[in-house]
Amino acid sequence: MSTVAIVGCGAMGSVYAALMASAGHEVHAVTLWPDHAEAMRTKGLRVEGASGDRTVQLASAGTTTDAIGTCDLVIIATKAFDVEAAARSCVSLIGPETVVQTIQNGLGSPEIAASILDKDKIAVGVVGGFGASMRGPGHVHHNGLEMIRFGALAGLPLRRLQAAAKIWEHSGFKVHLFDDVQRMVWEKLIMNVTFSGTTCVTGLTIGGVMADPNAWQVALGCATEAIAVAEAIGVVLDVGDPIEHIRKLGGKIPDARPSMLLDHSAGRRGEVDAINGSIPRLGKQYGVPTPINETVVAIIKAREAGFAA
Known part of the structure; x- marks a missing residue:
């Protein structure tokens, strides 16, 4: 099993977290919402919708990356305007083999992350068709479960890109790797x-x-x-x-x-x-x-x- 940090664990990030934790991965959730973090810690994370209805316990849930340690996969799932701060908070999570995956709407987020982190560790992620929304602290719903697409921003080796893809696939997501990001x-x-x-x-x-x-x-x-x-x-x-x-x-x-x-x-x-x-x-x-x-x-x-x- 792999160690995963989801930085920006809102509606979409919570879907990732729940399915990855259900598959047995060690998942750490970081969110700016203290009530969401508290609910995940004390009651577990409930995700319902297209993937079923489950409540899972995460390895940790908090508002900072403190004490998480090195991860195999770091997913930056914040809003686009929070990517810079999120990337700075991820420095302590990154080891020699870590893949950092940015998943935001719109344009520009991977380049912002690359101004702070090693561009050769970054994978650019794209998702759609989930329709995720918060139902309350520690509770998320999603309407779909479409494909996860990602590729290397710069010089991320293919074997590490594939290793990251396997974490997603093992957790029940469909994955497609792209050369043309x-x-x-x-x-x-x-x-x-x-x-x-x-x-x-x-x-x-x-x-x-x-x-x-x-x-x-x-x-x-x-x-x-x-x-x-x-x-x-x-x-x-x-x-x-x-x-x-x-x-x-x-x-x-x-x-x-x-x-x-x-x-x-x-x-x-x-x-x-x-x-x-x-x-x-x-x-x-x-x-x-x-x-x-x-x-x-x-x-x-x-x-x-x-x-x-």
């Missing part, structure tokens, strides 16, 4: 860009956005701009018709409420800069108009300005 990231990004901002501004679920002609018009515009930017950059999306691909994946989790919507509903800052905001930034560089994403970002940021600090 940029394509992998963008194939997830177009999905996020389509639904994250649109659900956030409308309050609808993914299925609700797809069913409402007005909401879908906005979502489709966001997607079309993202696909155009990807083409301008030279990213080759291997998904067939990208819009049909988005429709198909969205149709699998119609009840899902993306994390940006969940954060917004709770009065918390979301990841709009890393997701929809990445499209206008790159669009300006490559001469691609992105007015719909720009508008969605502006609306969300205007609303967030009223949130408590």
Whole structure:
């Protein structure tokens, strides 16, 4: 069995933690939410949904990485804007054979982690189709159990990438390793860009956005701009018709409420800069108009300005 630290053990991180612990791995959870950490320590971590209904005991659960020690796999599952702090907190967890896997929405997180940690230890992770949400401290639900995709950021040896993949596979996850990490990231990004901002501004679920002609018009515009930017950059999306691909994946989790919507509903800052905001930034560089994403970002940021600090 392997030793795993999940730094940023929120909704998605808790799904990873529960399944890995169920498979017998030594799992340490780190979260910024003291009540979540306390519940996991005292009552166990309950995860229900597509993977079943289980309550597991973790090796540890807390708000810092203190006293965890060296791990085989470190998963940084924080929000994109917390990656820098998370990476700094992971230094004590990393040994010669450790793989550090960044799993965030949007663009830029692996590069932020690599500015602090050895880039040759970093794997870039992409997940989607889980629809995970917190039901309360120590309790998480998820709507799906789709594939985990990851690849090396720079010089991570294949044998160590494969060793990390085996931890996931042994825990019941489907895994696909990618050589073309940029394509992998963008194939997830177009999905996020389509639904994250649109659900956030409308309050609808993914299925609700797809069913409402007005909401879908906005979502489709966001997607079309993202696909155009990807083409301008030279990213080759291997998904067939990208819009049909988005429709198909969205149709699998119609009840899902993306994390940006969940954060917004709770009065918390979301990841709009890393997701929809990445499209206008790159669009300006490559001469691609992105007015719909720009508008969605502006609306969300205007609303967030009223949130408590």
